[in-house]
Amino acid sequence: MQLNSRIPSGPIEQRWDKCRFEMKLVNPANKRKFSVIVVGTGLAGGAAAATLAELGYNVKCFCFQDSPRRAHSIAAQGGINAAKNYQNDGDSIYRLFYDTVKGGDFRARESNVYRLAQVSVNIIDQCVAQGVPFAREYGGVLANRSFGGAQVSRTFYARGQTGQQLLLGAYQALERQIGAGRVAMFPRTEMLDLIVVDGRARGIITRDLMTGKIETHLADAVVLGTGGYGNVFFLSTNAKGSNCTAIWRAYKRGALFANPCFTQIHPTCIPVSGDYQSKLTLMSESLRNDGRIWVPVKKGDTRSPEQIPESERDYYLERRYPSFGNLVPRDVASRAAKGVCDEGRGVGGTGLGVYLDFSDSIRRLGEGAIRERYGNLFEMYERITGEDPYKVPMRIFPAIHYTMGGLWVDYHLMSTIPGLFVIGEANFSDHGANRLGASALMQGLADGYFVLPYTIGDYLANAKLHKVGGDHPACREADASVRERLKGFLSIGGKRSADSFHRELGKIVWDECGMARNADGLGKALEAIPALREEFWSNLAVPGTGEELNQQLEKAGRVADYFELAELMCLDALTREESCGGHFREEHQTPEGEAMRDDDKFCHAAAWEYKGDGAKPERHIEHLEFEYVKPSQRSYK
Numbered sequence: 001m002q003l004n005s006r007i008p009s010g011p012i013e014q015r016w017d018k019c020r021f022e023m024k025l026v027n028p029a030n031k032r033k034f035s036v037i038v039v040g041t042g043l044a045g046g047a048a049a050a051t052l053a054e055l056g057y058n059v060k061c062f063c064f065q066d067s068p069r070r071a072h073s074i075a076a077q078g079g080i081n082a083a084k085n086y087q088n089d090g091d092s093i094y095r096l097f098y099d100t101v102k103g104g105d106f107r108a109r110e111s112n113v114y115r116l117a118q119v120s121v122n123i124i125d126q127c128v129a130q131g132v133p134f135a136r137e138y139g140g141v142l143a144n145r146s147f148g149g150a151q152v153s154r155t156f157y158a159r160g161q162t163g164q165q166l167l168l169g170a171y172q173a174l175e176r177q178i179g180a181g182r183v184a185m186f187p188r189t190e191m192l193d194l195i196v197v198d199g200r201a202r203g204i205i206t207r208d209l210m211t212g213k214i215e216t217h218l219a220d221a222v223v224l225g226t227g228g229y230g231n232v233f234f235l236s237t238n239a240k241g242s243n244c245t246a247i248w249r250a251y252k253r254g255a256l257f258a259n260p261c262f263t264q265i266h267p268t269c270i271p272v273s274g275d276y277q278s279k280l281t282l283m284s285e286s287l288r289n290d291g292r293i294w295v296p297v298k299k300g301d302t303r304s305p306e307q308i309p310e311s312e313r314d315y316y317l318e319r320r321y322p323s324f325g326n327l328v329p330r331d332v333a334s335r336a337a338k339g340v341c342d343e344g345r346g347v348g349g350t351g352l353g354v355y356l357d358f359s360d361s362i363r364r365l366g367e368g369a370i371r372e373r374y375g376n377l378f379e380m381y382e383r384i385t386g387e388d389p390y391k392v393p394m395r396i397f398p399a400i401h402y403t404m405g406g407l408w409v410d411y412h413l414m415s416t417i418p419g420l421f422v423i424g425e426a427n428f429s430d431h432g433a434n435r436l437g438a439s440a441l442m443q444g445l446a447d448g449y450f451v452l453p454y455t456i457g458d459y460l461a462n463a464k465l466h467k468v469g470g471d472h473p474a475c476r477e478a479d480a481s482v483r484e485r486l487k488g489f490l491s492i493g494g495k496r497s498a499d500s501f502h503r504e505l506g507k508i509v510w511d512e513c514g515m516a517r518n519a520d521g522l523g524k525a526l527e528a529i530p531a532l533r534e535e536f537w538s539n540l541a542v543p544g545t546g547e548e549l550n551q552q553l554e555k556a557g558r559v560a561d562y563f564e565l566a567e568l569m570c571l572d573a574l575t576r577e578e579s580c581g582g583h584f585r586e587e588h589q590t591p592e593g594e595a596m597r598d599d600d601k602f603c604h605a606a607a608w609e610y611k612g613d614g615a616k617p618e619r620h621i622e623h624l625e626f627e628y629v630k631p632s633q634r635s636y637k
Contacts (some may be wrong), residue, residue: 002278002620003256003607006410007111012628013093016115019411020454024461031056034460035219039191039246041068043163043299043441044424045225046170047448053177055453060217061174062186064209064241069171072227072239073444076163077377078286079155080127080441082120086576087144091152093117098629100439103149103579104404105595106631107262107605109624111411112429119446123158126449130169133158134417136331137355142512145373147437149329149620149636153443155438160284166441170448183634190248190554192485193478194222194420197533199421201250202468203475203592205482209554212547214486216470216479220455220463222417224250225448228403228425230263232562232569233514234506237269237282237399243558244565245409248427255390255415256407256607258428260565261573264435264582267333267514270384270394278397278499278564281384283356283438284377286341291394292368293317293333295354299344305393306356316340324636331434331582332593332636334398338515339593348395357393404438404582405429405572408607408622412455413447416607419463421456423447428605431583441588453568488547489556494539496553501536502562505529509566513573518586533563567615568608573618578602590633601633 026034035058041500046068049061065071083096096117101108124142125618128134134156135143144153158165171407177183195203195218203218229244230236235508251257271447294315296308317336320327328336328456337354340346347353367390371378379387406428407415410493412419415427424444431439439472468475469559507529512521536559544550579588581600588596599605605622 001416001609002410003416003620004410005622006107006165006412007109009409012111012114013118014112016118023454023458025486026457026461027607028056034058035060035215036221036223036456037219038223038225040071040225040227040426041065041171041174042071042225042227042424043071043170043444044426044448045223046071046167046174047360047445048168048223048225048452049183049447050173050177050424051453052456053180053182054173056182059183060185060186060219062189062191062206064188064190064203066187068174068185069167071167072242073167073441074164075239076441077160077282077284079147079157079162079426079438080123080166080445081147081156081436081438082124082156082442083117084121084124086142087153089152091154093121095152096120096154099150100430101432101629102634103436104434105597105602106428106599106629107580107624108432109260109605110626110628114431115451116443116446119450120442122450123442123445125526127166127169128443130172132165132169135159136247140424140433145286146327148288148324148327148333149215149283149436150327151324152562155286155287156236156370158284159160162373162562163441166445169177178574188634192249192482192557192563194250195415195478196253197468197474199470200418200463200465205478207482210549212550213471214479214482217473218466218468218470218475220460221421223421223423223452224407225423226426226427228406229565230400230403232401232506233400233510234503235272235277235280235510237266240279243561244276244560247422248561249564250407250415250417250420251507252610253417254610255417256406256408256609257422257568258380258607259433259572259606260569260608261407261513261576262404262433262581263400263569264330264402264404265334266399267330267337268356268396268431269401271348271350271397272382281380283381283396284401287356287374287394290365290373291356291358292360293326293354293356294543295340295345297345301345301555305357314340314345320357321636328636329434329436332509332585333514335584337398337592338448352397353397355393356396357392358389362390375524400514401509403479404428404435405431409604411450412458413452414459419459421452423452424562433583459567484571485557486553489540489553491547492538492540492542494541496538496539496541498542498552498559499531502555505532505559505562505566508532509569513564513570515588516584517573519574522570525570526574529567529570530561535561535625536560572606572608576602576606595634597631603631
């Protein structure tokens with residue numbers, strides 16, 4: 001299989017304009033003749049559905065939440081990047097492009113990243129026009145703060161709830177189109193399979209989560225904006241409902257899955273406190289603007305933080321990375337935290353934690369200023385831990401947060417299945433091996449508002465699509481496959497819940513394919529995962545029936561997909577014999593413990609092709625060309 005990324009030729013700053021000009025257009029009257037399915041209502045899916053309907057397409061939109069505005073994008077707290085240079089501190093489109101390529105450790109496609117930086121300036125204008133209440137300076141101009149991996153202030157924010165406010169903007173635009181009759185909204189509905197007719201994506205099979213009804217929905221194109229797969233680890237910062245089923249169904253229908261081992265550990269999470277936990281809580285990276293990270297100098301120092309004098313504190317990020325300090329990228333900060341805890345200098349009851357201390361900022365700026373910037377985050381921390389971060393330092397530790405891997409897409413955001421477009425975190429395209437903070441919201445809105453509406457029109461204008469009915473053999477086969485799968489879960493009659501299997505699987509993946517990986521551990525995981533999966537299929541307990549609200553049945557399907565994805569993640573990690581970004585192979589590191597790439601052998605995206613149950617997937621590569629940002633040893637010192 002030859003991967004054609006369809007990158008336009010010419011100077012990089014002109015490629016997106018050239019691409020748009022060369023696309024075929026659908027005239028306004030003809031747009032009403034086409035229908036598009038959008039799965040997911042986060043920033044990417046919600047923006048796409050609203051924009052496509054505004055253009056005149058007929059849109060069917062699906063989400064498994066009770067309301068489109070409960071998508072997981074609502075949890076993104078810290079901000080959204082854009083190269084506006086409002087601070088006049090040296091920022092530019094090119095610098096945002098450079099920082100993102102470097103932050104991704106030179107494993108992203110240059111052309112996609114440059115387009116993302118270009119489009120970023122339009123996103124802010126769009127959101128302000130929608131009424132998003134970004135923070136402002138005293139004079140009224142929009143405020144900015146810093147995030148990891150950058151030496152300029154380019155992150156726009158709405159206190160500590162930026163994702164929520166941005167999603168409300170997209171949600172209002174979507175609801176307007178629902179009211180106008182151009183979007184048919186299907187909440188509490190889960191996509192369980194993709195319908196492919198004559199090699200093209202033409203619809204989906206869904207299950208109504210309240211009644212269990214299985215339905216076929218057809219369209220001229222399908223868009224997946226279903227987020228990432230971080231919940232494969234069980235404990236993550238993702239909403240519990242977030243899952244991989246939509247993209248995994250597409251993978252098993254022929255869409256290639258790229259870089260599944262590229263998962264991101266967020267350094268600023270409330271530490272695990274017990275085996276009873278089902279998820280973790282993120283403290284926004286924005287806190288690293290004013291909080292200083294430290295641990296005791298001495299091993300095993302159990303004194304309370306106020307009893308440890310300055311001379312006995314190690315502000316290890318400031319010491320190791322003087323240029324960026326506490327604002328190094330997430331992968332660097334996470335590994336550094338793991339390192340000091342491995343040395344026995346971690347804090348808290350488990351020793352798996354470091355301090356995030358605001359005392360200096362409170363003395364310098366006053367408690368009121370810190371409360372204004374981060375008040376809701378501090379309140380959330382106190383509710384969960386019972387500790388007041390205005391008086392004592394927060395305790396944080398890295399946790400699974402974001403996934404850079406996803407379905408492979410070309411420059412048009414189309415997968416290897418024609419007519420199947422993948423946007424936001426569900427695709428692999430823009431972040432390489434590590435995502436810089438505040439870039440997820442940027443990518444989701446860029447894809448939904450400003451990229452997909454152009455590229456999907458080009459596809460529809462060029463594709464010769466015949467009418468497909470629900471009685472088509474491909475529709476009947478997909479429907480039967482879904483029903484048989486659900487029936488299989490209900491008929492096992494074992495003794496273990498899906499959650500118990502998920503927790504055990506997550507620990508295997510975290511231990512062997514988490515913050516650090518090595519060949520021995522990945523080999524063990526590739527033996528343990530199939531063995532546990534075999535028990536899953538013989539000892540799973542799913543009570544109830546399929547014709548009702550049955551969350552255990554929902555979980556069973558999602559966990560079954562996680563088993564297969566986890567195996568692919570470990571295989572991908574084992575095959576990639578280098579360290580880059582969030583993929584840290586212990587065999588490949590510098591003497592100082594930094595990631596060591598192998599550009600001669602692995603300067604590419606790995607895209608895996610499903611070859612059938614029980615068969616080893618086939619690995620394809622897309623070689624990455626770097627014309628503008630030459631790969632170098634990433635340094636934040």
